[in-house]
Amino acid sequence: MLVQLSWLKEFVDLNNNIDAILDKITVSGIEIEGTTKLANDDLLIEFAVPPNRGDCMSIKGIARELVGLGLATYKPHSNVQKYVDFSGNDTKSIKVQTPDLCPLYLGLLIKGIDSNTPTPSFVKNRLSSLGMGGVNCVVDIANYVMFEFGQPLHAFDADKLDGEIVVRAANAKEKFLALGENEEIKLGANFLVIADASKVQAVAGVVGGQLSCVDSNTKNIFLEAALFEPSGYINNELSAIGLTARKINKLTDAAQRFSKSIDPFLIETVVNRFIEILSSIQPNLKISQKFKYNGLDITPCKIALNNNKAREYIGCNIEDNFIKTTLLNLGFKIEEKSIGELNCIVPSFRKDVTNEFDLYEEVARCYGLDNIPYTLPAMKSEPILSKVSVIDHKLRSYFQSKGLQEVINYSFIAENHNKPFLGNSSPIVVANPISNDMSQMRSSLLPGLLKNLSLNINNYNEDIALYEFGKSYNRLNDNTSENHKFAIALTGLRFDLSWDRNNDKFDFFDIKGLIEGAIEYIYPSSTYILKFEVMNEDMYKDVWHPTRSAKLLMFDNSTGKQEFLGIIGQLSKSIGKEFDLKKVVYAAEIDFQKLTNFRNDKAVINPLSKFPPSDRDIALVVRKEIQSQSIIDTIRRCNILNLKNIKIFDIYRGKELGDENLSIALRLTWHSDTETLHDKDIKDELNLILERLKTEWGATLRD
């Protein structure tokens, strides 16, 4: 809210220089957002009035707050003269059908107006520095008075009204043409409106109508000064000024004030102030009729305050006298029940104060939050060492040590980027997205990573390895789930460009090795077995290269539990196109939750053997479609106690083997904990293995 300093000074004398005052009011709850110098040493101040402080939405309100905070003193102000009194018998009643939402309504039929009379220059100047004014003298003065006292007024052209005014709910079929608009809008059944006998003439507290607006032909006006409650109910449906204003996109100055609440006891003063200014330029105006509805509950709010409780709550030894003086300054009335026990009567303009905690806040902010000491609370909770977060940290540092850069992507993704990754789930759509690129919740971390690769490649960084931890959002049969995952994407050179190595590119075995390594790192010498299986399901083909990708399954030997953890491999060519990636990309997405559910991260420490190991290298010739894992499985099934390790150290394809075969070289390591092994025993066991391999896979030893 903008305030001219000169206007403020009509109400108060400042007790200090303006900078000190603005600092103090800022730390006391009404922040200064900025100041602009005006002509004649004047200053335009922008206050950020919080939603609960409707009482500060005016010059008068700010002046009152300054006095309350001891920053200013009231000027001996000549009260507004009383031109009109609504208490007499000559006041007609007005029909209010929704008294909860409009407890007070004053109307005034004013005749003999020439709306072409120029607006008084002080009104015009002040409004113009607020970026307002220039409509006509009636509207300008109404606005001026609103800024001055915080009470919105509305003037209708009385001759354009059809019969008497009624305050009621709109019906859903009604339409309304707002001031300054060309098209009618639909009203909601929960809108409070001001209507005449035939039509809606204003949306209460928000905006007037074009039909009854004051224009250059206006001679007679109907002035409305009402109290509309910020919110209430119409037929059990919520009706709120703020909601209505937002719905019809009219966050007017009036709506901003009504939605924060208004001081009911100021309304008559404001009407008189309006007439005071208007009559100064309209000597012929005549108050022809007064209208009133009053359903106001004027019982003031009374709150018991225990000073000791206040001190405990704030944590500071604030004296009784300070508490009392502060509240008195802020306009509260105080009844002292006993020492340190007060009854506080809340002033009518402070609707935000309803309980003792509100009073603590008043005391604390006036005392100065910076004057409250720093003390530490007793900490009582036991420390938690979450296994999940330990694994999380380990994995992240593992990937970093392997040269992968962490990224964080938005949880939002474009529809076309989400679609290939949905699998059999349906998308979670954001009802009001910020842009089309961010219209759905990501069902996978991969599209984000692929966008990152694309951006970096376009910026001439073609060798990239990224990882991300985060959630994917999925909907299956109307159930939404948020799944913790991590994903990796690799493209370009495997290692940094080097002077002494082959500068090879990433391939399938890099992504596989990273994932294997990561899981071995978090679950040392565990009983878990990782299985990589070729995928046959069609639904994966959109995303994954069908012959260079695999499902990852983890099997717990001790419990028999098996989980599908995710997919690793090369991405499909169609995904490459979708993300504008001309490079080959290897990726993996792993379900972090399922991975951590295994939770056996305790290392099993074996005693160290005192005896030497013994290696045997064999080169087998097998049909090329036989998976290496099946060879190893066969060897394992031989159940040779001292065979401790099986490693593949070469794969060879060559003409002499025939097109349909390849050679696979294995190093088998025998090692006993109890004895030095004899060559003959190893030989016998190796023969057993070779025989079994020949029977099961037709494997022969290479010459």
Added chain:
Amino acid sequence: MTEDLSKILQEIKTKTSSCNDLKILQDIKVHYLGKNGKITGLLKQVGNLTPEEKKSFGQQVNNLKQSATTIIDERKLYIEKANLDEIYASEAVDVTLPGRKLRASGKSHPINVALCEMVEIFRLMGFNPHYGPDIESEDYNFTKLNIPAEHPARAMHDTFFIDDNDVLRTHTSPVQIRTMLNNKPPIQIIAPGKVYRKDADVTHTPMFHQIEGLLIDKKVSFANLKGVLNQFLRTYFGKELKSRFRSSYFPFTEPSAEVDITCVKCDGKGCRICKNTGWLEVLGCGMVHPQVLKNCGIDPNEYQGFAFGLGVERFAMLKYEIADLRWFYENDIRFLRQF
């Protein structure tokens, strides 16, 4: 005979000093000191001499043996060292060639660096992290936090909706609600996580990270809140940091405050970043509103508490002097590698 001995010694000296080969040196050693060596031979003769001769000559031969051994062994060490130098010289590498890292280490995303540091500080202070879903009910995100549908504060949050009742959480405060509903005080938690608001410019991204804290116990005061936040800010930004508590308004706390720190750019003198105020707002906080406690089944007459919330991006932006928040989510590695 004595003459012979000194001649032999001279011979050995001459031969040895010109020898640069360990093998030849070994031959020299064998020639004089071996089983059938010259000096060994002389020693054998000692047995045939008279006792007097035995004593003096034996002594001399033994001295010769000692000297010869020393001379040859010293030469051996000398040749070995010289050889080693040669080997080293032949094995030289160019120490200025790039080291082999396979890949340069990756790094944490700067937002995670900041988040982890902050979580660590709060953990050390005794606040345990709690988590909740990103897609949250309106009830937990707003209503239970004393923000009813018509409350003007709802207009402050530009909320993303998923459907009629579900939103993308606009703060991590719903985690506080969930914790209070499921646990009895004392409660001392932080809630780190992603939050969403419909806003995008140089200082706003539609997704960002928050850490909120909640402490509920008997006899908790606003001064306690100040103590905790002051320790946190001084640990994160440095002991020299100045901060101020400014009275503010949030529907879910009372009294409410915002905390400003002296501008990290201009040190409080006033600049573009702090809009010439010298202060930067870094977090919001307050005593938990009694209505919020009631909404979660906690009696406000028995328990009080405080809550605070801060935006991780804002802290990171201030600490690293980042001009545009959106850089954090472009994930350009030229940016990310600088942290």
